[in-house]
Amino acid sequence: MTAAEEDAADGRIVMITGGSRGIGLACARWFLARGDRVAVTSRSGAVEGDPGPTDRFLSLVCDVTDPAQVEAAFTSVEQAWGPVEVLVANAGITRDTLVLRMSEEAWSEVIDTNLTGVFRVSKRAVAKMIRQRRGRVVMVSSVSAFIGSAGQANYAAAKAGLVGLARSLAAEVASRSITVNVVVPGLVETDMLAELGEERTTAFATQIPMGRIARPEEIAAVIGFLTSEDAGYITGAVLPVDGGLAMGL
Amino acid sequence: MSNDETFEKFRECAVEVLQVPADKVTKEARFAEDLDADSLDLVELVMALEEAFDVSVEETELDGVETIGQAYDLITAKL
Numbered sequence: 038m039t040a041a042e043e044d045a046a047d048g049r050i051v052m053i054t055g056g057s058r059g060i061g062l063a064c065a066r067w068f069l070a071r072g073d074r075v076a077v078t079s080r081s082g083a084v085e086g087d088p089g090p091t092d093r094f095l096s097l098v099c100d101v102t103d104p105a106q107v108e109a110a111f112t113s114v115e116q117a118w119g120p121v122e123v124l125v126a127n128a129g130i131t132r133d134t135l136v137l138r139m140s141e142e143a144w145s146e147v148i149d150t151n152l153t154g155v156f157r158v159s160k161r162a163v164a165k166m167i168r169q170r171r172g173r174v175v176m177v178s179s180v181s182a183f184i185g186s187a188g189q190a191n192y193a194a195a196k197a198g199l200v201g202l203a204r205s206l207a208a209e210v211a212s213r214s215i216t217v218n219v220v221v222p223g224l225v226e227t228d229m230l231a232e233l234g235e236e237r238t239t240a241f242a243t244q245i246p247m248g249r250i251a252r253p254e255e256i257a258a259v260i261g262f263l264t265s266e267d268a269g270y271i272t273g274a275v276l277p278v279d280g281g282l283a284m285g286l
Numbered sequence: 287m288s289n290d291e292t293f294e295k296f297r298e299c300a301v302e303v304l305q306v307p308a309d310k311v312t313k314e315a316r317f318a319e320d321l322d323a324d325s326l327d328l329v330e331l332v333m334a335l336e337e338a339f340d341v342s343v344e345e346t347e348l349d350g351v352e353t354i355g356q357a358y359d360l361i362t363a364k365l
Binding site for chain 1: 324326330
């Protein structure tokens, strides 16, 4: 068998940060259903529900703000299966408050996780992808990066930063058949949305042309597509999946 | 390790990373013109050399490194 055929048989090696719930977990299920091998990372290491067959699924503890933990997570995957071929950089946190009340610490913590954390995992993943002359990186942004979100200056800034990170990295590694793209979810039915509160969720929801909130699976399917062979010529793209909320961003 | 052995080890890294025939990896060979290597190839080579020789190279040290010989000298100076 050629290397490509072996990959097809065993599935690709996928890492999803923030994969224990929400969009990340939906991605894990999408890739597992396709026959890929999936490692999810989270700060707790505990996954909600049963994601699927254990020989194709790993749950790793990794705080993306800690370079040593990032290194350890990648090493674990490499020892189990081999180098990561598909990275979904999804881990993110919120520390919502108005700018006037926002501490340096609340700002830095969100930037460190949601932006610098993506830099850390992408850098580590791409180093091996370059050797293989192929790879897929998808970063999970947010509509708040484009339309703003009162109380989420730190979160929106980090999510907007991903676009510059993705496009620069895309330019650097395009010659190695590695693509780097950004998916921009709108409102999605997740724990993070629940934290936003019912009042603000309803206020947002009334502005969505589709008139409803997304299911995590609807975001996962688009992320999955961007990692497919069919999406091989898409790189540096910013793809909204928001029911029309931020149309024209 | 003799100088010859050291260069041979260096050459193996270059052959693997740059995917060029061993006889093209001479000290006079220029990365861009002779080996068709771009900036990313050079970074990749440096990372492979750091691993193979257990040394660490700073970004600033790479300024002006245009030939195999210059890269070789940079690495061997750290051994």
